[in-house]
Amino acid sequence: MDPESVAEPMEPEEPDTAELPLAVVEMPVPDxxxxxxxxxxxxxxxxxxxxxxxxxxxxxxxxxVHRRIQxxxxEIDQQGVQA
Known part of the structure; x- marks a missing residue:
C-alpha cells in the first residue's frame, strides 16, 4: 500500500462561535x-x-419574576371577567 494513499485522520473543526460583548462590572442597571x-x-x-x-x-x-407577572x-383577567 502506498503511504501517500493512506488518509490521515481529520481533526474536528472548531464550531463557529459568536463574539459576545464583555459585561462591564460597574454597568448600572436601569430602573x-x-x-x-x-x-x-x-x-x-x-x-x-x-x-x-x-x-x-x-x-x-x-x-x-415571570411567575409573579403571570x-x-x-388577577387582572379575573377582575375583568367579574366586571
Whole structure:
C-alpha cells in the first residue's frame, strides 16, 4: 500500500462561535418604568437583585419574576371577567 494513499485522520473543526460583548462590572442597571400595577412593579423591582447574585442564580430570579407577572396578569383577567 502506498503511504501517500493512506488518509490521515481529520481533526474536528472548531464550531463557529459568536463574539459576545464583555459585561462591564460597574454597568448600572436601569430602573424599570412603573407600570401602575403594584404586583407587576414589585416583580420588576426584583430584577435589581441581578447585580448582587452570581450568574448561576439568575434563572431562579427570572423564573420568580415571570411567575409573579403571570399571577398579576391572571388577577387582572379575573377582575375583568367579574366586571
Amino acid at each position: 424599570p418604568e412603573p407600570t401602575g400595577h403594584p404586583g407587576v412593579d414589585a416583580a420588576l423591582d426584583r430584577l435589581r437583585e441581578l447585580t448582587d447574585r452570581p450568574t448561576g442564580a439568575h434563572p431562579e430570579l427570572y423564573d420568580d 399571577d398579576a396578569l391572571a
